[in-house]
Amino acid sequence: MTRTNGLVRPPALGRGARLAVVSPASTPKRELVERGLAELQALGYEVVLAPHALENGPLYYAGGLQDRVKDLHTAFADRKIDGIVCTRGGWGSAELLPHLDAELIRANPKAFIGYSDHTSIHSWLQNEANLTSFYAPMVAADFARDEGVDLKSWRHTFDGDSGWLLGAADGLRVLQPGAADGELRGGCISILAAGLGTQYAPVLRDCVLFLEDIGTKPYQWDRLLLHLRYAGRLEGVRGIVFGDMNQCVEPEEQEMLERAILHGLRGFEGPVAIGLRCGHVSAPNITLPLGVPVRLDLTDAVNPQIHFPEAAVRA
Incomplete structure (x- = not known):
């Protein structure tokens, strides 16, 4: 197995790769899944829909807890599956954490998307x-949308x-050079903030931190950043990139949101960027490999960059 900066890299997903489609959280709409599957097939992938991916389980879950874990x-x-892609988010993934088999997953490293x-x-x-x-496009949320995926x-x-x-x-835009x-x-x-105080809290040592959300107002961003800071989770962060805030506020609120973010980060000396179209976006969704080395260069306001010096997968 090949490692990048300590973490194992899963195999590449070239044309012909077989993708398992799963729903660890909420139940997706069947028609959106079917549309997304067709798009993945058009890109040259084989797709295998997990048994409970479309199931209407208790509450809003795609099947019961053990179904989603299974x-x-x-x-x-x-061994015939090369990578794993989710249908949608919603709520429910955190329920799985105490039941996941780390030994099984370490023995079978694959891209989780x-x-x-x-x-x-x-x-x-x-x-x-x-x-x-x-942190990348999902079947019903993005592949089902016209131009929902940043293919580059x-x-x-x-x-x-x-x-x-x-x-x-x-x-990408510069908030703090x-x-x-x-x-x-x-x-x-x-x-991330919901995990604080639990054994599943994020480990953020010597990292560039990417943060995004949906429906989160300026005061809520300020509050969440303060929560991370009080929990000591920003102490090992070297730079921060925020996502596209168009799903959080209207254009006229963007300036207030940026001021709230900088207020929440007061005292943070590293570079800060905003606007990356990744996660909850209405534009083509950008793929970000997590756990790989990057360089965040915001020294030129006209040409901000996130550089990926290493491959995130192995050939």
Whole structure:
């Protein structure tokens, strides 16, 4: 197994790779899943829908707890499956964490792809299974949308490219200049904050932190950042990248949100960017490999960059 900065890299996902489609959280709409599956097949992937991926379980869950755990374990254990992609987020992934088999997953490293509620699984995979994972488009949420997926970053990531960049064309803007190197971590800030005080709290040492969310107002961003700071989770952070805030506030509130973020980060000396179109976006969704080394260079306001010097997957 090949490692990147301490974490295991899963195999690449080239044309013909077989993807298991799972729903660790909420039940997706069947028609959106079918549309997303067709798009993945058009891109050259084989797709296998997990038994409970469309199930209407208790409350809003895609099956019961053990059903969702079984689907995920089966996808990791099946040698014919090359990668795992989620249908949607919602709520429910955190329920799985005490029941996940780290030994099984470490023995079968594969790309786990999803965002939003699956932030908790990403943190668990990094901390417990020592595995790189991917904050990236989902079947019903993105592949089902017209131009819902940023194929350039998807291909750079899963083809195993190194030396690629994200920048101003991807929405990146400078809030606080500077440069930093570190391992990329993070995800949905409300899910990260919910893990504080538990054994599943995010580990954020020597990292560049990516944060995004949906429906989160300026005062809530301020509060969540204060929560992370009081919990000591920003002490090992070298730089921060915030996502596209168009799903959080209206354009006229953007300035207030940025001021709230900088207020919440007062005293933080590293570089800070905002606007990256990853996660909850209405534009093509960018793929971010988590657990890989990156360089965040915000020394030039016109040309901000996130540089990925190493491949996130192995050939």
